[in-house]
Amino acid sequence: xxxxxxxxxxxxxxxxxTSGTNPGSFSNAPAVGGKLAYSxxxxxxxxxxxxxxAWDFLPDGWRREGAFAVAPAGFVPVTQLEHAxxxxxxxxxxxxxEREPHLTAEQVRDEVAAGRxxxxxxxxxxxxxLDAMGVGRAAKTxxxxxxxxxxxxxxxxxxxxxxxxxxxxxxxxxxxxxTGGDIDACRDAIVRNSRVPIGTVxxxxxxxxxKIEDLTEEIILDSVRxxxxxxxDYFTIHAGVLREHLPFVKARLIGIVSRGxxxxxxxxxxxxxxxxxxxxxxSICDVMREYDVSFSLGDGLRPGGLGDASDEAQxxxxxxxxxxxxxxWRRGCQVMVEGPGHVPFDQIEYNxxxxxxxxxxxxxxxxxxxxxxxxxxYDHITSCIGATSAAYHGASLLCYVTPKEHVGLPKTDDVKxxxxxxxxxxxxxDVALGIPGTRDxxxxxxxxxxALNWEKHFxxxxxxDYARALHDEDLDVDTDFCAMCGHDWCSVRISKEIVEFxxxxxxxxxxxxxxxxxxxxxxxxxxxxxxxxxxxxxxxRLASKTRKAVGAEKGTKAACHSxxxxxxxAERLQQAKLITLRIPERGADAE
Ligand code: SF4
Numbered sequence: 001x002x003x004x005x006x007x008x009x010x011x012x013x014x015x016x017x018t019s020g021t022n023p024g025s026f027s028n029a030p031a032v033g034g035k036l037a038y039s040x041x042x043x044x045x046x047x048x049x050x051x052x053x054a055w056d057f058l059p060d061g062w063r064r065e066g067a068f069a070v071a072p073a074g075f076v077p078v079t080q081l082e083h084a085x086x087x088x089x090x091x092x093x094x095x096x097x098e099r100e101p102h103l104t105a106e107q108v109r110d111e112v113a114a115g116r117x118x119x120x121x122x123x124x125x126x127x128x129x130l131d132a133m134g135v136g137r138a139a140k141t142x143x144x145x146x147x148x149x150x151x152x153x154x155x156x157x158x159x160x161x162x163x164x165x166x167x168x169x170x171x172x173x174x175x176x177x178x179t180g181g182d183i184d185a186c187r188d189a190i191v192r193n194s195r196v197p198i199g200t201v202x203x204x205x206x207x208x209x210x211k212i213e214d215l216t217e218e219i220i221l222d223s224v225r226x227x228x229x230x231x232x233d234y235f236t237i238h239a240g241v242l243r244e245h246l247p248f249v250k251a252r253l254i255g256i257v258s259r260g261x262x263x264x265x266x267x268x269x270x271x272x273x274x275x276x277x278x279x280x281x282x283s284i285c286d287v288m289r290e291y292d293v294s295f296s297l298g299d300g301l302r303p304g305g306l307g308d309a310s311d312e313a314q315x316x317x318x319x320x321x322x323x324x325x326x327x328x329w330r331r332g333c334q335v336m337v338e339g340p341g342h343v344p345f346d347q348i349e350y351n352x353x354x355x356x357x358x359x360x361x362x363x364x365x366x367x368x369x370x371x372x373x374x375x376x377x378y379d380h381i382t383s384c385i386g387a388t389s390a391a392y393h394g395a396s397l398l399c400y401v402t403p404k405e406h407v408g409l410p411k412t413d414d415v416k417x418x419x420x421x422x423x424x425x426x427x428x429x430d431v432a433l434g435i436p437g438t439r440d441x442x443x444x445x446x447x448x449x450x451a452l453n454w455e456k457h458f459x460x461x462x463x464x465d466y467a468r469a470l471h472d473e474d475l476d477v478d479t480d481f482c483a484m485c486g487h488d489w490c491s492v493r494i495s496k497e498i499v500e501f502x503x504x505x506x507x508x509x510x511x512x513x514x515x516x517x518x519x520x521x522x523x524x525x526x527x528x529x530x531x532x533x534x535x536x537x538x539x540x541r542l543a544s545k546t547r548k549a550v551g552a553e554k555g556t557k558a559a560c561h562s563x564x565x566x567x568x569x570a571e572r573l574q575q576a577k578l579i580t581l582r583i584p585e586r587g588a589d590a591e
Contacts, residue, residue: 054115261300352394
């Protein structure tokens with residue numbers, strides 16, 4: 001065989017210890033503190049990163065002195081960006097470093113100062129117990145879960161329940177997108193009950209009880225201030241949709257799909273004026289700075305279908321978002337930028353790298369993107385594929401999509417499905433980027449799998465309850481194979497029998513004997529009921545455990561375990577005892 005060069009590009013293998021697995025990461029070598037941090041190699045033709053950062057957009061009266069900046073006399077820093085520019089490490093930066101063990105608090109400060117990381121942490125929400133987190137390319141990829149009451153469904157209690165559900169399933173931030181019910185009370189309840197940053201789109205509440213045409217500058221600033229006072233950590237502000245962009249929408253398949261973008265476009269057409277979010281931008285910045293509310297610069301012209309991706313309307317708005325990033329940095333505000341939407345897989349890298357250039361490395365917060373439009377009901381999957389690519393190529397925060405996208409308001413289980421799809425995307429990208437330590441989790445689960453240590457396997461699994469229920473659906477005993485291949489065809493068990501090959505076992509993963517697993521929990525029983533594969537009596541048997549059938553008493557191995565039974569005996573025992581857990585084939589009784 002010809003020797004092959006593996007394109008490692010200098011990245012370190014993230015596995016700790018000496019048992020690392022080749023080939024490690026094919027991504028670029030880490031450059032934390034520089035413009036790339038963790039990055040994918042550029043496909044030829046991709047836009048290079050910007051040479052500028054937030055340091056090039058200091059407020060009036062500030063000057064650089066050494067590594068940091070000096071503010072005018074008497075200036076009191078408020079935002080994380082202002083503290084970072086002055087060289088101050090805040091307790092929120094220290095907390096971010098604790099949660100990102102590959103970064104020091106000083107590196108977090110420097111990334112915030114450069115505008116490449118934000119810590120969305122409203123001072124009011126911090127007083128309620130917000131756990132500070134960072135969004136940026138030097139940090140691990142984060143996910144956002146959307147929720148909120150609509151005019152036709154849901155209420156405050158349900159939304160708080162969804163919040164708890166989203167936190168349980170790993171959402172790093174939550175957006176309250178309520179457009180119905182008691183919006184104010186719902187927002188207040190969500191902020192007070194959340195440990196994760198909360199984002200909102202303030203224009204939604206601005207038009208409750210009035211037409212968009214009646215929106216005034218006073219209403220805009222009052223609403224922004226009210227929500228800042230409530231403790232919201234980041235605002236989507238659609239200031240990038242300009243009058244000049246609207247003619248480009250005509251050529252689209254689906255026009256403007258952003259709620260905020262479409263409302264503001266209507267306002268501009270009715271009044272014949274520029275977007276008030278754009279003209280009022282500095283005043284909005286000043287309110288947000290007071291509470292350290294971060295910007296999430298909205299992409300009001302994001303594509304709503306593959307055919308509209310990377311079109312003139314979207315890219316012109318992106319240029320404006322770059323300008324707004326600079327203006328917000330000059331007012332001391334933290335900024336991330338929102339991105340598309342629906343993008344064919346081959347255009348994702350370009351979209352990520354164009355934003356990196358135009359917005360000078362400000363964190364990119366993307367919705368999906370969906371890589372195909374023809375699977376409604378499964379858009380958590382179509383978008384999770386795009387989100388994985390987006391995170392590998394440049395996004396820092398992934399806004400989840402649930403199975404209800406385009407078709408209805410998500411319920412709690414949809415929130416779970418969306419969160420899990422996006423945890424997969426974020427983690428897969430972090431492993432690919434070679435962020436130190438991220439792959440340890442995978443390697444540990446692989447060791448448990450190689451050792452056929454089912455307890456450890458499910459303990460390490462992201463949703464161990466679900467995995468355990470699926471295992472026990474076919475085989476309610478932990479032995480040295482599972483129902484997928486059965487005893488004789490279990491390659492992991494066979495590998496274990498090859499003396500020279502240790503099957504990846506290491507200390508701490510070997511089991512002394514078959515271990516009785518606990519009976520199914522009510523949640524695991526519910527999982528199996530929902531799948532509809534086993535009849536209720538079989539689920540009941542699983543709940544009370546029938547492992548005596550194979551002699552797996554406490555401290556003993558199952559009678560069919562390869563350590564105590566020949567292959568023939570094991571097969572006979574499985575046929576006689578274990579397969580009885582499977583339901584008869586449909587129609588078998590009639591034959
Ligand atoms: S039976 Fe097949 S799927 Fe199950 S542990 Fe063995 S090799 Fe893996």
